[in-house]
Amino acid sequence: MSHSITLTVNGKPREVEIDDTRVTLLDLLRERLHLTGTKKGCDRGQCGACTVHLDGRRINSCLTLALSCDGADVLTIEGVAHGDALHPVQAAFIAHDGFQCGFCTPGQIMSAIGLIQEGQTGDDPERVREAMSGNLCRCGAYAGILEAVLDAQDRLREANQRRSA
Amino acid sequence: MNNFEYVRPRSVTEAIAAASAPGASYLAAGTNLIDLMKGGITHPDRLVDVTHLPGLDRIEHRSDGSLRVGALVRNADLAHDPDFARAYPSVAEALLSGASAQLRNAATVGGNLLQRTRCAYFYDVAGACNKRQPGSGCDARDGENRLHAILGWSEACIATHSSDFCVPLVTLDAVVEIEGRRGRRDIALEDLHRLPGDTPEHDNVLEPGDLIVALRLPPAARSFAAHARYLKVRERTSYAFAIVSAAAALRIEQGRIADARLALGGVAAKPWRARAAEQVLIGATPAVGIYLQAATAALTDAKPSGDNAFKIELARRTIARALTLAAAGTPARVPALPASPFSVLPGVLQHA
Known part of the structure; x- marks a missing residue:
């Protein structure tokens, strides 16, 4: 039996026919x-x-049943930049060499954006490492990833302060 | 993964009816179930998706001092609820010591209680496992079993229950609210999970169709807030299951232990409340000597199920350190490395 679900993906409403549960x-x-x-x-x-954002929260999309996402809002790596302007976390990963082969990078970036929004770590590197432990990097770019997350968090905080000033 | 029918009920009554059929299983976030299905370990014919049911995602701090948490509250939301973390700090610390941030954002309270064992032989469909395939035998008995049970195990099964969340919850007398075919009933969390005996395929006492709708903590649970810790020894600092863990909660009045609660994780097929140890502690002056006596009482019946005698000594030391940390006082904020023995806090005795 086929099921039809609607969800928003990167701001666009999508209707998808799911023929396999x-x-x-x-x-x-x-x-x-x-x-x-x-x-x-x-x-x-x-x-x-x-890692993607489901209703504003970072989750593992491989363990999420698509049918369960009926009505959900999904954000993927394709939806974080504004045109040609990279998201600050994307820019920070480049600036700090936060990757080598790049395969884990979309997940790392979506996780880092989620981490910053959650606001639990502050500037404590130990808390950031702990909050990123769900993202493995086989190339071992962790040092650059940590710097990128801390730097992007700073820049986003400054941008928010400028906006509210 | 096998094919299955997908059902999305609109009410708890509809859910129970749909899930009472043989081969049906409830689906919440799926962080354990989908993994098990991908591995061919479980193969339900029907998934009853409860994530869209209304009213099961509330955290209610009640006027009598008790707490009621809906079964669909996500682990991260509960751990970061400021009122919850203040009143039940050992539970918040346990939640934050489990899995990864992504999994905690998805995983639910009800699902956490019902997660299956992480025994590698349960996951290996080529091997014998009485829990997965009743009567097939237990390859763990003569296999790689250094992480297996030291309490309550049987010849049929030596697997452990790997929830962190459940360990402090049993110290606080948590109660599980269940809706089933015959209406609503309560089960003490301590009585929810079963020891393996000859029927390890039954993890718990739930019947077909039974749905966990909420978790409750009694008013007295918050009286331990000033001295409640969770300590979890694992093979890597983050994103790993416990080898041994301990939840300790004390009420200290005029320099003496007025009440004590202790439970172990990673040692048995259920979260293991250590009541004999609690009796040793009550009335005593907090000190390492009495913690070690309590640990001895907790582990009187412990015996290795394989290459894991070290877990008995590890449990003894984990208990002593958890009690030391609890007596020193709950930190104002969950440490950067939740429940980790490597987490150093000023003024806290690190070696029991």
């Missing part, structure tokens, strides 16, 4: 909506490469 949100994004920025690493919730 087993489809995960990750497979829906990659194979049905052709948003291949979100990566399939372990496909078992261990590596974080599939």
